[in-house]
Amino acid sequence: MxxxxxxxxxxxxxxxxxxxxxxxxxxxxxxxxxxxxxxxxxxxxxxxxxxxxxxxxxxxxxxxxxxxxxxxxxxxxxxxxxxxxxxxxxxxxxxxxxxxxxxxxxxxxxxxxxxxxxxxxxxxxxxxxxxxxxxxxxxxxxxxxxxxxxxxxxxxxxxxxxxxxxxxxxxxxxxxxxxxxxxxxxxxxxxxxxxxxxxxxxxxxxxxxxxxxQKHSKITGQNKKAILELRKKIDEEKEQLSQLLPIMQYLYGTNLYMDMGMFAGDVPAYYFTESEFPAEILTEKTIKEHLPVFTSGCAGCTIKCAKHTVIVHNSKEIVTDGPEFETVASYGPLCGLFDREQVALAGHLANIYGFDTISSGVSIAFLIYLVKEKIAIDAIKKSLKDIKLEEIDWGNGDLIIKLIKKIALRDGIGDVIAEGVKRMAEKWGVDPELAAHVKGLEIPMHDPRAYAGQALSYMTACCGANHEKGDWFQTEIFGFEAPEFDIINGDNHDITGREKGVMHLQDLRGIDDSAVVCNFHQPSKVSEIAKYVTYASGYDYTPRKLMQAGERIFNLKRVISCKMGITREDDKLPKHVLKVMSSGKTAGLKLDLEDNLKAYYKHREWDWKTGQPTEAKLKELGIIGEGEDIVTDVKLEVTKEEKAELKKLKGKFVPKLKVKALQWEEVFPYLDFIILMANNEVDFFTEFEVADERILFAVSDLPEKEWSWIRIKHGEFSVGRGMIENPTLRLDFKDKSFLMRLLNQDVNIRRAVLTGRIKVKPLGKARVIANFFGLYMNKIGLKLEF
Ligand code: SF4
CATH class of the missing domain: 3.60.9.10 (Aldehyde ferredoxin oxidoreductase, N-terminal domain)
Known part of the structure; x- marks a missing residue:
């Protein structure tokens, strides 16, 4: 065999x-x-x-x-x-x-x-x-x-x-x-x-x-040539500009999301009771301005999102791994802590002791919340040992550092926090609805109120609240879509009619975790994901066959969970994270997903009473019996109706963008302009030049007169670099027309203004509140101001 x-x-x-x-x-x-x-x-x-x-x-x-x-x-x-x-x-x-x-x-x-x-x-x-x-x-x-x-x-x-x-x-x-x-x-x-x-x-x-x-065997049979060709094709296509996200991940790591997420009400603070906080203190850009940060990546990765932050602790320099967004958010805003070095130190200690920063951050925040709200104080006091009740307060970094050690050693109150929020509530006799978890797994740093699809995904994910098992927030913000499998962008706060998309995204992520690849960077077409798996495995996967494998995998995990006692009653969010916010982007929003869950169950063919996959579904997938062969693949063309629906959904947010001639490798050296556009409230000085429709940026590490450029004409973007003689027009921020055009969106910007290292030269000061692509700006209601 x-x-x-x-x-x-x-x-x-x-x-x-x-x-x-x-x-x-x-x-x-x-x-x-x-x-x-x-x-x-x-x-x-x-x-x-x-x-x-x-x-x-x-x-x-x-x-x-x-x-x-x-x-x-x-x-x-x-x-x-x-x-x-x-x-x-x-x-x-x-x-x-x-x-x-x-x-x-x-x-x-x-x-x-x-x-x-x-x-x-x-x-x-x-x-x-x-x-x-x-x-x-x-x-x-x-x-x-x-x-x-x-x-x-x-x-x-x-x-x-x-x-x-x-x-x-x-x-x-x-x-x-x-x-x-x-x-x-x-x-x-x-x-x-x-x-x-x-x-x-x-x-x-x-x-x-x-x-x-130790490395030993060689893997044979992979069609490396086909994989490389596919990679090249995808790199050359519009994918690169429609995937600005990987570029941002290279620059800022996952923590690029800190301020963006906050503007969408997606980053929970003070144990899920608030969604507004001084995010700029903890953005990766600010961290980089204050602390040395290095970049690395996983084997063969072209994004390299991993960051290493240097901090000083006990008079010693420590190179920490990360901190990544989830770590920054869970020890930071969720615990009311806005001290960059203490957050990085907390993450580093958790790595050394070896525990999850999300679950521990949520558990620590839960303790602080209970004390501040004067809930179960007598019970908590019994567990305190050498921690004083007055120490337990929002933003107390020293307490968090102390608790991290206590959790690892199960010392004093650390012994209770080491159990996670569900058991903490049980131990202290607290209302279970206050414990922020789904099926025992602490809720990550994406607030369910920000994206209804994300909330539904948490409720039903294979292992409890895990944003990576169905990252619907990415579909809403960054526009990851697969219309042929119902994964379409729409209203953040209403998932009605798109429940099947949530299901399919979960199946797709199950494929990522089975293939096994990182979902931060992948082709946006299921057909191309299927090709990668085909070329690597030697088995012929059509998109539908691949998605069916994802469905099979998801359902088998559910079967195992059901055997362990999971039922439909467990597919829910605790009331604490559904409370109506009084401020922030999600203020006033009331989330009721009962009907969406019913629709999801219908698409999954799960029994509403028991929460188990039906026997017919298990037979169809071959989990029991032989399974049903797929004779023909679904037509992957988007139907007329779907196109009309998509147009309706997208028309408002996503102007057309065509890209030519961008080589992925060429992008990385010329990214400073993105930095300017991607951060809110940036003070900067700059100069750029325009010739006809061509926007030119001086490239500091190339010979004089060599430029990288983007061209914007009739809604088409092209990006490249080369020798340009005598640019004909100079423009700076005193001439606001370019920014005005961005603001008015009469240039078709989706995820653009992408390339070019700007030669920094003080010409004037411009205060820009921006974001890096029009879709996102529209979605969160930001606009350019200067
Ligand atoms: S493989 Fe994924 S996690 Fe690793 S560096 Fe690349 S993008 Fe980051």
């Missing part, structure tokens, strides 16, 4: 930590085709492995030795497709007691991909701390007694020092997972985290400190 498989190693390693035994089984090609890899393949392996008896044991105790933790890659991992440096981890979450999963970037994924195995299925419990070493494809058990108690960075260093194997990559846990903090994570490549669902704690319960892997 293995000899005939392409795009895979063709082997699954079943590792029993109790017996210290490894059994290698071939990967069934049919399973590979149906479940792709990553979390999809892991769901199938876990589903086949667990008996009804095992589910009973796990309901009582998710740390039971039968709980498998599965590491996996997919056929696209590590291929020339951009942003394919990712691996997945899956299991029954000790935080939520149902399906749990997550992915992480970096370089460990490449070693796992080339370990000789498509998945490692780890069961049992080691008596003593150990780690797994995979060397030349051989799986060995190593003593980790001396590593137990060490932080995640130190653990990785120590294993590298001990083994002295070139190119060794390590995924490991820290003290938080050893102490069974329910949201403990897994760290690899220093500070890259598989953050959510507490899967690190499963490793802790198994006394498995780390997995260290």
């Amino acid at each position: 293995t000899e005939t498989m392409t795009g895979y190693n063709g082997k699954i390693a079943y590792i029993d930590l109790t017996k210290k035994e490894v059994v290698v089984k071939p990967l069934d090609p049919e399973i590979a085709e149906d479940y792709i890899g990553g979390t999809g393949l892991s769901a199938k392996l876990i589903y086949d492995l667990l008996s009804e008896d095992d589910y009973k044991k796990l309901k009582k105790d998710p740390y039971d030795s039968v709980n498998p933790i599965v590491y996996a890659t997919g056929p696209v991992t590590g291929t020339p497709r951009p942003a394919s440096g990712r691996y997945s981890v899956s299991g029954i979450s000790p935080l939520t007691n149902h399906w749990g999963e997550g992915t992480s970037g970096g370089f460990f994924c490449i070693n796992l991909r080339k370990s000789g195995y498509d998945a490692l299925v780890i069961t049992g419990k080691s008596e003593k701390p150990c780690y797994i070493l995979i060397e030349n494809g051989e799986i060995k058990f190593k003593d980790a007694a001396k590593l137990w108690g060490k932080g995640t960075y130190e653990t990785q260093e120590a294993i590298k020092d001990q083994m002295k194997i070139n190119g060794l990559r390590i995924a490991c846990i820290g003290p938080a997972a050893e102490n069974l903090v329910r949201y403990a994570c897994i760290m690899n490549d220093e500070g890259r985290a598989q953050g959510r669902c507490g899967l690190g704690a499963i490793m802790g319960s198994k006394k498995l400190k780390a997995i260290a892997i």
Whole structure:
């Protein structure tokens, strides 16, 4: 079987930590085709492995030795497709007691991909701390007694020092997972985290400190030439300008969203009670102005969104990983903290101890909220130990830093916070509706009130409130659309009629996590996503077949969750995050998604009474029985009616934009202009020049007279660079016509004003409140002012 498989190693390693035994089984090609890899393949392996008896044991105790933790890659991992440096981890979450999963970037994924195995299925419990070493494809058990108690960075260093194997990559846990903090994570490549669902704690319960892997196998059968050609084609097409987001991610990392999100009411503050706060203190641009920040990226990624911020702590310089947006937002506004260095330090400590910054930030904010609202004070007092009640206040960075250590060591009140908000409410006898979670997983830093589609996605996502399992906010803001699968942009606050799109986006993200790739950067057409998976796996996926695989994967995860006791009653948001805001972008908004949930259930073919997928659906998908073959693919052309509907939705927001001649690689060096346009309230001095319809920007690192330019004519944009003799017209901000044209939108700007390093020369001061593309500006009601 293995000899005939392409795009895979063709082997699954079943590792029993109790017996210290490894059994290698071939990967069934049919399973590979149906479940792709990553979390999809892991769901199938876990589903086949667990008996009804095992589910009973796990309901009582998710740390039971039968709980498998599965590491996996997919056929696209590590291929020339951009942003394919990712691996997945899956299991029954000790935080939520149902399906749990997550992915992480970096370089460990490449070693796992080339370990000789498509998945490692780890069961049992080691008596003593150990780690797994995979060397030349051989799986060995190593003593980790001396590593137990060490932080995640130190653990990785120590294993590298001990083994002295070139190119060794390590995924490991820290003290938080050893102490069974329910949201403990897994760290690899220093500070890259598989953050959510507490899967690190499963490793802790198994006394498995780390997995260290040397690259060994070669993956055969991938059509690299076709992948490269597809990549080139997509780079050359309009995709690049319609995907300004990756450029912003390169400049600012995920934290580019801090102020943008706030303007949309999407960044929760003060434990989901407010949505307005001084975002400019925490934007990545401001962080970069005050602290040194370096950039890096995962294997083969062209975006490189990872940031490393240098801070000084205890008179020592520390290079922290991140902080990323979710970390900044959860320790920052959510806890009322607006101190950049303390936020970065909190994120860094969480990485060292090894726990999820979202779940911990929400849990800490919950404690502060309860104390400030004088709820359950007597119960909280009993847990306090050496923390004083008066210390518990919004914005107390010292308290947050102190609590992070206490959580990791389960010391005093940290022991309660380490349980997550659902159990905190239970322990202190608090109204459960005040605990900000869905199915036990803390709500991330996208406020459900900002996007109704995001709220519906949280309610129904495969592992609880996780924005990455259906990032509908991206569809609304950044315009990720797939009309042939009902994923269309529209009213932020009304998802009626688009519930099927939410479902399909969840399925699509399930494909990303199975392929396994990063969803920050991908082709915007499902047909092209299908081609990548086809060229990498050797199986022929039409768009519909791929989406059906996504649906199969999503439903299988749901089946596992239902076996763990999840019902329709769990598909809800807590009342706390539905309260009507009195200020901010979502002020006055009342969210009622009952009818939307009904429509979603109808599209999913789930039973409204039980919350389970119907037998007919499971048969159709082949989860039970043989499944139904897809004879013909759906027509992917958008129908006339859909076109009319799209036109109606888009007409207001998205002027047409055509792009020619932009090479992706050429964009990166010339981005300063975007910085000016992307940030709110920027004071700047600039000069640019115009010849005819051609806007010219001086390029400081190129020979004189070489320019990069954008051309705007009859609604068409083209971008390029070259030698320009004698530009005929000079324009500066004293001549406001260009900005006026932007303001009036009589140039067709969607995501434009894209390129060109501006030669900085003080001509005059202009105060610009802008945003980087017209769609977004319209959506959040901003306009250019100067
Ligand atoms: S976009 Fe960021 S997270 Fe995604 S692969 Fe690139 S560097 Fe990694």
